[in-house]
Amino acid sequence: MSTGDTDEALQRDHAQPGKARRRGWVWLCAVFALLLLALTPPMINVNRLRRRIAESVGRSLGRPVHLDGVTLHLVPVPGFSLQNLVVSEDPAFGAEPTIRANSVDVTLRPSSLWRRHVEFSSISFDSPSVNLVRNAQGQWNLQSLLMHAAQVNSAPTAQPRAGPEPRFPYIEASGARMNLKLGAEKTPFSLTDADFALWLSSPQQWQVRIQGTPTRTDRNISDPGTIKLEGSLRRASAVAQVPIDLTMSWEGAPLGEASTLLSGADAGWRGNLSVAASLSGVLSGARLSTAIHLEDLRRADFVPVETLDVQADCGGTLDITTAVLHLPTCGVAAPQMSGARTAGRVTAEADSLSLAPFDPRHAVNPRLVLSEVPNAWLLDWVRLFSQRIPPGERPGGAMAGSILLAAAQPKALAGLRGGSARGRMRLRRSAGHGAGASGWQGSLQDQIVGVLPWKGARSDQAVHSVTWTAKTVEPQGTAALVLSPLALTPPGKTPPLVLSGVVTRSGYALTLTGTASGAELTALRALAPPLGDGLREALSGPPAKAAGPAARAFKIDVTCKRPWGGAQTCSANRPRAAKRRRR
Numbered sequence: 001m002s003t004g005d006t007d008e009a010l011q012r013d014h015a016q017p018g019k020a021r022r023r024g025w026v027w028l029c030a031v032f033a034l035l036l037l038a039l040t041p042p043m044i045n046v047n048r049l050r051r052r053i054a055e056s057v058g059r060s061l062g063r064p065v066h067l068d069g070v071t072l073h074l075v076p077v078p079g080f081s082l083q084n085l086v087v088s089e090d091p092a093f094g095a096e097p098t099i100r101a102n103s104v105d106v107t108l109r110p111s112s113l114w115r116r117h118v119e120f121s122s123i124s125f126d127s128p129s130v131n132l133v134r135n136a137q138g139q140w141n142l143q144s145l146l147m148h149a150a151q152v153n154s155a156p157t158a159q160p161r162a163g164p165e166p167r168f169p170y171i172e173a174s175g176a177r178m179n180l181k182l183g184a185e186k187t188p189f190s191l192t193d194a195d196f197a198l199w200l201s202s203p204q205q206w207q208v209r210i211q212g213t214p215t216r217t218d219r220n221i222s223d224p225g226t227i228k229l230e231g232s233l234r235r236a237s238a239v240a241q242v243p244i245d246l247t248m249s250w251e252g253a254p255l256g257e258a259s260t261l262l263s264g265a266d267a268g269w270r271g272n273l274s275v276a277a278s279l280s281g282v283l284s285g286a287r288l289s290t291a292i293h294l295e296d297l298r299r300a301d302f303v304p305v306e307t308l309d310v311q312a313d314c315g316g317t318l319d320i321t322t323a324v325l326h327l328p329t330c331g332v333a334a335p336q337m338s339g340a341r342t343a344g345r346v347t348a349e350a351d352s353l354s355l356a357p358f359d360p361r362h363a364v365n366p367r368l369v370l371s372e373v374p375n376a377w378l379l380d381w382v383r384l385f386s387q388r389i390p391p392g393e394r395p396g397g398a399m400a401g402s403i404l405l406a407a408a409q410p411k412a413l414a415g416l417r418g419g420s421a422r423g424r425m426r427l428r429r430s431a432g433h434g435a436g437a438s439g440w441q442g443s444l445q446d447q448i449v450g451v452l453p454w455k456g457a458r459s460d461q462a463v464h465s466v467t468w469t470a471k472t473v474e475p476q477g478t479a480a481l482v483l484s485p486l487a488l489t490p491p492g493k494t495p496p497l498v499l500s501g502v503v504t505r506s507g508y509a510l511t512l513t514g515t516a517s518g519a520e521l522t523a524l525r526a527l528a529p530p531l532g533d534g535l536r537e538a539l540s541g542p543p544a545k546a547a548g549p550a551a552r553a554f555k556i557d558v559t560c561k562r563p564w565g566g567a568q569t570c571s572a573n574r575p576r577a578a579k580r581r582r583r
Contacts, residue, residue: 053080057106057123060169062148063098064088077121079107085125093133093141094184101128101173109167119166125173125196133181138322138356143239149206150235150242157199168200178212188216188264191227206233214250216261224261225253225273240284240321250275256300269384271297271307283320290314299384308380316353323356328363334373337420344373344420367426370444375419419448425470427479443469444481473502480504489520497524497556507563511573515553531568535560538570 050070058065068084087099103126109119133141154168173196180187194212201207210229215221231246251274259267277290290313297308316328327349334344350366423444448464467484481503489497497520501510510531516524525532538558562568 053082061087062145077107078110079105081105089131090141090144093135094181096131098141099128099130101125109162119162120169122170122172125176127175128173130176130178131181132178134356135183146242147239154200156202171198172196188218190215190217201232204235208233214261216264219260219264221257221260223254223257225250225258240282242283244279244281244283244286246279248277255294255297268300269297270300271295279318286318286320288316288318288325297384304383323354325353325355327351328353334377337372337374342372344377345371346373365426367424369424370421373421375421375446375448378421419446421446441470443467478504488524489514489516507561507566509559509561511559513557515555517553521554531560533568534570538572
């Protein structure tokens with residue numbers, strides 16, 4: 001071994017103890033720092049800072065904030081744990097707090113440890129309760145929060161370095177409950193198990209994300225699906241001019257649970273509901289587009305051979321500040337009939353639609369338009385409302401345009417092979433019937449092609465026309481649909497059996513006049529089971545004798561009435577007694 005190698009070995013031997021000592025000091029400092037971080041917070045009285053922290057959070061939200069306690073933590077990141085945080089409500093919207101949370105975690109940005117300016121990195125709410133309130137003047141309690149945030153200059157949340165303007169904190173909540181209130185009254189609608197996030201993506205734009213389970217407190221709903229909302233809001237000088245770009249979806253909701261959620265009662269329908277909507281523009285005039293899909297639509301009490309698959313598209317211009325939808329329209333596409341140039345369609349539209357419960361107006365000048373809608377498709381819809389129509393084969397694509405034929409059984413309509421409905425109706429305010437009265441205009445026409453189940457009706461190309469006319473009936477000025485007189489018995493029979501009637505919001509009244517044999521009455525009952533309820537009992541006396549095909553015919557003058565949801569009752573119309581003349 002040379003002299004040089006011996007010197008290098010001696011130097012290494014002397015250097016190793018020095019490195020070991022330095023490593024030991026590093027580990028000792030690390031352990032001391034960990035102990036300092038763990039033992040220091042309990043010894044610091046952070047309650048002295050409670051008022052300053054509440055004021056800082058209050059300035060960020062623009063509302064007074066109250067705290068019951070503050071706990072300091074330095075690991076894993078420096079911050080505070082706030083107990084029983086309460087964000088006060090604007091007195092114009094009530095006394096109940098806007099936000100209430102038992103636990104809130106606030107983290108500080110690292111630069112706040114050596115800079116005088118305290119800057120929050122995130123604010124995390126654990127299972128908070130949030131009240132969304134709309135007062136009688138049509139204002140929302142979140143409007144002032146939104147405008148306050150727009151007036152405060154903030155840097156984007158993800159900005160890496162501190163600047164002259166504080167960075168907007170990342171605000172999030174898990175397990176939240178969002179309640180809807182109208183004035184001082186809390187509605188049964190709420191969003192539970194909600195996850196919420198809000199952050200500033202650029203100096204002029206916020207991003208928002210919400211996901212939760214819709215429910216109502218007055219009903220037991222097991223599977224209402226999930227609502228998701230995501231989008232952006234931008235700064236503006238006024239609430240009405242705030243630009244928004246939002247998308248919303250409601251998925252995984254069985255139709256029975258969805259109807260219970262919306263109306264408070266199970267509509268008796270089964271299937272799956274999915275809704276997708278987009279809203280873009282400014283708060284005072286955002287374009288709303290909605291796509292609604294009803295899949296495997298049927299009644300709950302039976303499974304038909306073929307279920308309905310409905311696609312509806314709705315839209316309009318929504319003013320969120322006043323809760324009014326301008327030029328709303330909603331259309332449902334119907335199957336295209338053989339030989340038709342275009343598919344059928346049912347469209348509902350209006351000049352405006354008020355969504356606010358405090359507003360006595362609802363739809364202004366609503367209109368209903370039917371364009372070449374197949375009768376078979378209409379019959380499928382009638383099955384959703386009538387329990388008297390049993391499942392079975394579709395009746396050759398036929399459907400009657402009246403209450404009589406709408407409730408028909410498939411076998412009775414086997415001879416009807418086609419037809420469609422069309423027409424237009426409009427409801428508008430009529431000053432002639434007093435304040436608040438409505439006047440109807442328009443009509444609906446239905447054509448049925450085929451053979452009615454009457455003896456003697458031989459032509460398989462016969463066309464039967466049914467007309468409903470929208471009117472306002474006196475003396476109450478009630479809006480109603482009036483059925484034009486419709487001959488039910490075979491052509492050429494005198495006197496024929498004629499059906500007429502009126503349908504209102506409370507129920508219907510149908511009148512049968514003329515003559516009919518026992519066989520024709522049996523066919524009538526088979527054709528329309530609901531019309532036959534109580535009809536035979538209302539016919540007084542045995543059938544009268546007559547010559548020809550009308551032998552042993554009943555003379556009929558009967559009115560059958562039924563309130564919606566009730567039973568039908570029929571009674572004979574008594575002729576008016578002739579006035580006696582005085583000598």
